[in-house]
Structure formats: C-alpha cells, structure tokens
Amino acid sequence: MSDLCPRLFCIVALAPFLAALVSAFMRREQKKNSAILAIAGISASLVFALCGLVYVLTHGPITVGFNWIVPGANAIRLSWVLDPLSTSMAAMVSFVGLLIFIYSYAYMHDDVNVTRFFTFLSLFAGGMLTLVISNSLLLLFMAWEIVGLASYLLIGFWYHKPEAVAAARKAFITTRVGDIFFLIGIVWLYSLTGTITFLEEGRGLLEGNRLQPIAAAGLIFGLPALGWCCLLIFGGAAGKSGQIPLHVWLPDAMEGPTPVSALIHAATMVAAGVFLIARLYPVFVLVPLVLHIVAWIGVLTALLGAFLAVAQNDIKRILAYSTISQLGLMMLGLATGGPAVGMFHLMAHAFFKALLFLGAGSVIHGMAGEQNIWKMGGLRKSMPVTCLCFVVGYLALSGFPFLFSGFWSKDEILAATFAFDRTLFVLAVVVSLLTAFYMTRLVMLVFFNPSRAADGFHAHESPRLMTMPLIVLAIFSIGFGFIGTPWWNGFGKFLAGHHGAEAEHHVNYFVMVLSSLIALSGIGAGYLVYRGRGLTDPLETRLGVVYRLLAQRLYIDEMYDAVIGGGLRMISKLLNAIELAFELVLRLLSAVVTGLAWILEKAGDRYLVDGSFDRMCDGLRITGKRFLSVQRGQITETIGYGTLGVVFGCLIVWSLLK
Amino acid sequence: MIPLNFYLFFAAALFSIGLAGVLIRRNTIAVLISLELMFNAANINFIAFWRYGLMPEQFGGYLFTLFSIAIAAAEVAIGLALAILIYRKFRNIEVDRLNDLKEDIE
Numbered sequence: 213m214s215d216l217c218p219r220l221f222c223i224v225a226l227a228p229f230l231a232a233l234v235s236a237f238m239r240r241e242q243k244k245n246s247a248i249l250a251i252a253g254i255s256a257s258l259v260f261a262l263c264g265l266v267y268v269l270t271h272g273p274i275t276v277g278f279n280w281i282v283p284g285a286n287a288i289r290l291s292w293v294l295d296p297l298s299t300s301m302a303a304m305v306s307f308v309g310l311l312i313f314i315y316s317y318a319y320m321h322d323d324v325n326v327t328r329f330f331t332f333l334s335l336f337a338g339g340m341l342t343l344v345i346s347n348s349l350l351l352l353f354m355a356w357e358i359v360g361l362a363s364y365l366l367i368g369f370w371y372h373k374p375e376a377v378a379a380a381r382k383a384f385i386t387t388r389v390g391d392i393f394f395l396i397g398i399v400w401l402y403s404l405t406g407t408i409t410f411l412e413e414g415r416g417l418l419e420g421n422r423l424q425p426i427a428a429a430g431l432i433f434g435l436p437a438l439g440w441c442c443l444l445i446f447g448g449a450a451g452k453s454g455q456i457p458l459h460v461w462l463p464d465a466m467e468g469p470t471p472v473s474a475l476i477h478a479a480t481m482v483a484a485g486v487f488l489i490a491r492l493y494p495v496f497v498l499v500p501l502v503l504h505i506v507a508w509i510g511v512l513t514a515l516l517g518a519f520l521a522v523a524q525n526d527i528k529r530i531l532a533y534s535t536i537s538q539l540g541l542m543m544l545g546l547a548t549g550g551p552a553v554g555m556f557h558l559m560a561h562a563f564f565k566a567l568l569f570l571g572a573g574s575v576i577h578g579m580a581g582e583q584n585i586w587k588m589g590g591l592r593k594s595m596p597v598t599c600l601c602f603v604v605g606y607l608a609l610s611g612f613p614f615l616f617s618g619f620w621s622k623d624e625i626l627a628a629t630f631a632f633d634r635t636l637f638v639l640a641v642v643v644s645l646l647t648a649f650y651m652t653r654l655v656m657l658v659f660f661n662p663s664r665a666a667d668g669f670h671a672h673e674s675p676r677l678m679t680m681p682l683i684v685l686a687i688f689s690i691g692f693g694f695i696g697t698p699w700w701n702g703f704g705k706f707l708a709g710h711h712g713a714e715a716e717h718h719v720n721y722f723v724m725v726l727s728s729l730i731a732l733s734g735i736g737a738g739y740l741v742y743r744g745r746g747l748t749d750p751l752e753t754r755l756g757v758v759y760r761l762l763a764q765r766l767y768i769d770e771m772y773d774a775v776i777g778g779g780l781r782m783i784s785k786l787l788n789a790i791e792l793a794f795e796l797v798l799r800l801l802s803a804v805v806t807g808l809a810w811i812l813e814k815a816g817d818r819y820l821v822d823g824s825f826d827r828m829c830d831g832l833r834i835t836g837k838r839f840l841s842v843q844r845g846q847i848t849e850t851i852g853y854g855t856l857g858v859v860f861g862c863l864i865v866w867s868l869l870k
Numbered sequence: 871m872i873p874l875n876f877y878l879f880f881a882a883a884l885f886s887i888g889l890a891g892v893l894i895r896r897n898t899i900a901v902l903i904s905l906e907l908m909f910n911a912a913n914i915n916f917i918a919f920w921r922y923g924l925m926p927e928q929f930g931g932y933l934f935t936l937f938s939i940a941i942a943a944a945e946v947a948i949g950l951a952l953a954i955l956i957y958r959k960f961r962n963i964e965v966d967r968l969n970d971l972k973e974d975i976e
Contacts, residue, residue: 846966847965847966848892848893848896848965
C-alpha cells in the first residue's frame with residue numbers, strides 16, 4: 213500500500229483528462245452524462261489527492277516517475293512529486309473544482325453547449341493538476357500551456373459575443389508575453405544548471421546546495437545570471453497571475469461564464485504563478501534582489517487592484533480587481549515570508565474568492581443576468597442563503613478579526629512584511645484598508661440597501677445545487693484559517709518541513725491589533741459612505757477626476773494601445789513610405805525603358821523580329837493545344853504523372869546500374 | 871534483431887499506401903491523411919537508418935524524426951485551415967473539382 217499510493221498519485225491529473233477526452237466525443241444532447249463524467253473525474257482526483265496528502269503527512273515527501281523518452285543513455289523522465297506543496301495544492305484544486313463543477317451544472321443548465329463546457333472544464337482541471345504535481349519545469353510548462361488554452365477556450369465560451377472573443381484573445385496574448393519570458397528562463401536555467409527537475413535524489417534544482425556555487429556567478433547589469441533566470445520565470449508567473457504590467461487581461465476575462473471566473477480566474481489558474489514562485493522559492497531565495505523586486509511588484513499590483521476595485525460598478529469586475537490585488541499580496545507574502553506565508557493566503561483566498569464568485573454568480577442568476585451593482589439591492593430578503601454565504605466570504609476577504617481565514621492569512625503576510633521592510637508594510641496596510649472598504653461598498657449596495665431594480669422585478673433564490681457549494685465553501689472560509697494561526701501554525705510547519713529551516717517568527721501582537729483595526733475601520737468607512745438609498749456613487753461627486761480616472765482603469769489599456777498599437781502603426785507607415793519611394797524609382801526606370809523600347813521598335817524591330825517570332829509562337833501554341841488534353845487542372849492527375857515519371861526514372865537508373 | 875529490410879519494406883508499403891491514397895481519394899481531408907502516411911514512412915526510414923547506421927549513439931536520425939513530426943503537425947494545421955478556406959470558397963472539398971487553375975481555351 214505504502215508503495216502504491218505515490219504511484220497512483222498521477223491519477224489526480226489523469227482522471228480529468230480522461231473525462232475531457234470521453235466527453236469530447238459526446239453528443240450535444242448528453243448534457244447530464246457529460247456533467248456526471250466531469251464530476252466523477254474530479255472526484256477521483258480529490259480522493260487520490262487526499263490519499264497523497266495523508267501519505268505525505270505520514271511518510272514524508274517522495275517523487276515517482278518513469279522514463280518518458282529514452283534516446284540513449286540519458287532518459288527524459290516524466291515524474292511527479294508528492295510533497296506538502298503539491299499535495300495540499302492538489303487537494304485544494306480538486307476540492308474547489310469539485311464544488312464548482314457541481315455548481316456549474318445548475319448554473320449552465322439552460323445552455324445548449326453544456327457538453328463542450330464540461331469538456332473544457334475537465335481539460336482545465338487535468339492541466340492544472342498536472343501543473344501542481346509535476347516534478348520538472350518542462351512538464352510544468354506543458355501543463356501551464358494547457359491551462360492557458362483552457363482559459364482561452366472558456367473565456368470565449370460564448371463566442372457569439374464579440375466582447376467574449378476579444379477578451380479571450382486578449383487573455384491569451386497577454387499571458388503569452390509572460391510565457392515567452394518563462395520559456396527563455398527555463399532554457400537559460402537548464403543551460404546554467406543542467407537540470408530542470410525539482411527533486412531527483414539530490415540532483416534536482418531544489419535540493420541541497422546544488423545552486424549555491426553559481427548563485428552569484430555571471431553578473432549581467434549587476435544581477436547574476438541565476439537572478440535573470442528567476443526574473444524571467446517571474447515574468448511568466450506575472451502573466452499568469454495578473455501582476456503589473458500584465459494584469460490587463462484578468463478583468464476582461466470575466467466575460468466567461470461565472471463558474472469559470474470562480475475556478476480559473478480566481479481560485480486556481482491565476483494562482484499558478486504564485487504556486488510557481490513558491491515551488492521555485494529555494495532558487496529565488498539565493499538572489500535576494502529578485503525577492504525584493506517580486507515584493508515590490510506584488511505590493512504595487514495589490515495597491516493598483518485595490519484602488520481600481522473601488523470605482524467599478526460591475527459585480528464581477530470588482531471581484532476581478534480584488535483578485536488581482538490579493539494575488540499581489542500573495543506575491544508579497546512569498547517574497548517576504550517564504551512559501552508558507554504566500555501559500556497560506558493562496559489557499560484561504562481560493563476558498564473565499566471562489567465563494568464570492570459563486571455567490572456573485574448566484575446573484576446574477578437571481579437577477580436574470582444583471583451585473584451592475586447600482587441596479588441591485590435588498591437581496592438580503594429575497595436570497596437569504598446566498599446573502600449569508602456571501603457575507604462570510606466578504607468578511608474573510610476584508611480580514612474581519614479572529615473568526616475568518618482571510619484575517620489569519622493576511623495577518624501572516626503583514627507580520628512578515630513588517631519584519632522585511634517598513635515601506636512595503638505601510639503600502640500593504642493601505643491595501644487592507646481599501647479591501648475592506650470596496651467589499652463593504654459591494655455588499656451594502658447588493659444585499660442591504662433598498663432595491664433599485666426596475667419595479668415589479670423580484671429576485672429569486674438559486675436552486676439547492678447552487679447554494680450547497682456556497683455553504684460548503686463558507687464553512688471552509690471560516691474553518692481553514694484555524695490551521696494557520698500564529699499560535700498554532702500547522703500549515704506553515706507542514707510546508708516548511710520540506711523547505712528546511714524557516715524563521716520561527718513569534719506572535720506579533722502589534723500587527724495583529726493593527727490589522728484588525730484597519731479591517732474594522734475600512735468596513736466602518738464603507739458603511740458610512742454607502743448606507744442609504746442613493747442611486748449614484750457619493751465618491752463620484754466628491755473625488756471627481758480621481759474617481760473618473762479609477763473608473764477608466766487609469767487608462768492603462770488605452771496606453772498599451774497607444775504604445776504598442778501606435779508603434780506598430782508607425783512602423784507600418786514608415787514601411788509604406790519606403791515602399792512608395794521604391795515605387796517612384798521603379799516608375800522612373802520603367803519610363804526610361806519604355807522610351808528606349810519605343811525608339812527601338814520604330815527602328816525596325818517590327819519588321820525584323822516580329823516576322824520570325826510570330827511564326828514560332830504559332831508553332832508553340834499549336835503544340836500546347838495538343839498537349840492541353842493532358843493538363844486538365846487535376847492535381848491528382850498531375851501528381852500521378854509525376855509519380856509515373858519518377859518510377860520510370862528509377863527503373864532506368866536501376867537497369868543502368870545493374 | 872529484426873533485419874533492416876523489414877523496416878524498409880514496411881516503410882515502402884506505408885509510402886505506397888499513402889501515395890495511392892493521395893492519387894485515388896478525392897476528399898481533401900483524406901488526401902491530407904494519406905500525406906501523413908507518407909511522412910511517417912519517411913520517418914520510419916530515418917529511424918531505421920539511424921539505428922542500423924554507422925553512428926547510432928549520435929541522435930541524428932532521432933532528432934530529425936522529432937523535428938519532422940513537429941513540422942508535420944504544423945503542416946496539418948495549415949492544411950486543415952486551407953481545407954476550411956477551400957470549403958468556404960467552393961462549398962466542397964473534392965480535389966478533382968478544384969480545377970480553377972486550368973485556363974479555358976476556346
């Protein structure tokens with residue numbers, strides 16, 4: 213048994229792939245079968261992921277694999293790893309995935325393309341779980357691309373909507389920019405170290421002090437080559453996880469169905485970048501400067517996302533910017549406190565953000581497709597279960613003290629940042645304040661304020677199949693925090709056990725009290741500003757230009773268009789001008805040649821050449837017409853004659869050689 | 871060890887089947903599939919000559935085949951795109967009805 217468990221761990225990734233493969237061949241009418249298949253696939257993943265988790269808890273980390281390509285003495289191995297990081301992540305992904313799959317079945321019930329939806333969803337789950345358990349950067353990169361593809365397919369799921377198609381393309385291209393960096397980073401890392409496996413009996417990237425000797429070697433612009441590799445890999449992670457400056461695709465990705473937003477663009481795929489950095493943390497930690505860069509990009513992303521979330525009116529867009537902001541915090545936590553801190557927030561965030569998105573989906577479902585929060589209100593009475601669960605998610609995200617997972621995970625990040633750098637700490641505190649504020653705005657407007665919907669419209673509670681996953685996620689949003697409190701940091705110890713000695717940080721009461729106060733004051737401020745029955749945002753009049761700037765997302769999209777699009781347009785104009793110049797020269801030349809020809813023709817060409825030439829042409833034309841019966845424009849016949857020619861040619865050569 | 875000839879005969883058979891498919895089938899997709907057979911016949915020859923050749927410890931033929939497979943995949947993508955475009959223009963994908971290149975004389 214003890215040997216079987218790690219071997220079977222690969223089923224975690226294979227089961228959803230199998231489900232995707234089978235449901236790809238299903239007919240459109242087999243909605244229920246495809247849903248059951250997908251749910252069965254992800255359930256199998258969950259079971260084996262939990263087995264793996266238990267195995268790691270009892271036996272410690274292990275890698276299993278087999279030879280994939282054996283061209284000679286050196287085999288390329290395909291292996292997967294069971295360690296605290298991979299098993300806990302796999303368990304989280306398959307668990308949240310299972311809940312969202314169940315929810316999707318109710319949510320997508322009326323869509324005609326449910327079969328296609330579940331095929332893509334299973335494909336995504338398979339890719340994501342492969343990414344999580346893979347033991348080499350190569351396999352991880354392949355899975356990385358699969359989840360990118362699945363994300364593209366699912367954002368553009370409603371491909372009859374032009375915005376969805378544009379959003380899908382934008383997401384794909386933007387993440388591709390990061391992926392190019394990632395690929396270059398992998399290749400460079402391989403050329404530096406000669407390996408891209410993580411753990412391989414002491415020869416892997418992450419083991420021992422293998423990379424220590426080259427950590428400072430090969431300075432390029434003041435940064436060692438290894439640091440550049442890390443930065444390039446971080447570029448890939450930034451693309452996937454929506455970090456500045458590649459964050460622009462994530463809010464647009466909300467064009468996809470809401471369960472997709474919950475699973476891919478909130479809980480799992482966007483966290484893949486954070487996971488990658490956590491996985492490679494032992495490499496990153498060798499170059500402290502890179503960690504500083506990661507921390508700064510993380511905190512700036514968090515700030516930007518939080519500011520932009522304040523001025524959005526679409527319920528899913530607010531949550532999308534909130535996701536960007538929280539991903540920034542995770543990066544900050546990783547860079548300042550190590551994998552245990554960042555991953556703890558990742559897990560907690562996955563639960564409560566999936567909860568918030570599914571709750572938003574339930575709201576949209578109940579409001580018959582309405583997404584503008586200024587047209588909602590009073591849903592507390594008409595959708596009590598959704599409201600209760602959403603409020604749990606909201607309090608967790610805002611970091612409401614002591615009871616909710618978000619508080620503990622954010623507290624850890626703040627404490628780690630406090631010890632790392634005070635400027636970063638202040639910025640992170642601002643982020644927490646804003647988070648509590650914009651989430652209060654959202655909840656007040658949607659659930660508590662009087663309804664602003666059109667008269668006679670009555671929202672209805674969603675079916676049981678949709679509220680059940682909400683309730684489960686709400687329970688986890690509360691309960692998950694207690695495995696990582698400062699007094700008993702079980703999760704941190706579990707992760708740190710693998711990564712060696714982690715600084716044993718004591719309980720920082722100052723930070724804890726401060727973060728509670730911040731969360732409460734953010735909630736209070738939000739309550740004071742947004743209570744009542746106003747139809748417009750009070751901040752809009754009071755902040756004026758700033759608000760408009762935020763609502764327009766700081767014009768970053770427009771800037772990209774101006775810089776990249778404008779640049780391309782300028783280059784094409786330049787090329788056009790060059791071509792025009794060439795054309796002018798050519799025209800001049802041809803005018804000269806034509807003039808010469810005219811003179812020559814007059815001088816006797818007509819009498820001398822034409823007579824003989826015309827006759828030859830006639831001959832050619834007659835011969836051509838004779839042969840035309842063979843050339844009928846049929847490609848197959850042409851190839852057939854060609855083949856015959858080759859065969860006869862070969863026969864002649866062969867007979868001559870004999 | 872299986873003698874080299876077996877591989878060569880197999881590859882030749884595969885090639886001939888592919889060629890016959892290209893010549894006989896009228897459906898563009900079927901022609902593309904047959905082309906793949908011919909590709910793979912060439913790949914098998916590469917592998918066979920590499921393995922039985924002078925330098926089996928250097929991965930010339932092996933890598934060549936890998937590249938060839940990758941390029942064949944790209945080629946299929948283009949081929950299918952072409953098939954779709956042809957279908958859009960002519961409303962069918964029968965090869966023998968695509969004779970627009972022929973010049974009509976008299």
